[in-house]
Amino acid sequence: MFGKVSRALVSISLLAVVTGCNSSSEGGGLGLGRQASAEAQQPATPVVQAFCPPVVMREEAAFHRVYARGGQDDPQKLLYQASLADATRACTANEATLTINVVAQGRLVTGAAGPSGPISLPIRVDVVDGDNVLYSQVVNFKVDLPPGAPSTQFVFAKPDVTIPNAAGGASRFTRVRLGFETGPAKKARS
Structure with a gap:
């Protein structure tokens, strides 16, 4: 058979x-x-895939609360609270640079003394490799809070995070850190 x-x-x-x-x-x-x-x-062009660093949230800066003047930590004087949640990235590379498109989901909630309208959220994007900072910038991201709405969701996107792709650039230990700027605004580096 x-x-x-x-x-x-x-x-x-x-x-x-x-x-x-x-x-x-x-x-x-x-x-x-x-x-x-x-x-x-036609001859084929060789393609080498670059390492795309993962995005991690800065735990100490994943939430951002803003209070009315003199009302620090008073729930009755809370203007708004923002948080960042899920994040992702996409990378493109050439011989000299690695460009990272960072995208994160966020939520903005009004407090007891909260306003409606446009609100500027200071979001810091860092790219670090161990102790070395390869990129750091604060983006003042505008979110519109509709009148009468207790909260709104937003999508933060930073498509132009660029770091070196050669020696001194991204390694397997490189991470994109995302969070709110908690101190006074620092001068942006790119």
Whole structure:
């Protein structure tokens, strides 16, 4: 029984090969045509995939609370509270630089003394490799809080985070850190 099945498979395979060799199309029986033949003759450019650093939240700065003047830590004087949650990234690289598109989901909640309208959230994006800071910038991200709405969600995007892609650049220990700027605004470095 096994011999009959094997012979049948060999016969069908041989028939398929012969049919492909006798085809009149330029693609050799596979129906690829002239376009595929021309593409096959062009040299292929080698592609090397770059390491894309993961995004981590700065635990001490994942929440941002703003109080009315003189009302620090008083829940009745809380203007608003913002938080960052899930984050992701996408990378593109050339020989000299690695560009990271950082995207994060956030939420803005009004407090007891909270206003509506545009609110500027100071979001810091750092790229670190161990103790070395490769990139650091604070983005004043505008979020519009609709009148009468107790909260709103937002999506933060920073598509132009650029670091070196050669020696002294990204390694397997490189991380993108994301959080709110908690101190006075510092001069941005890029």
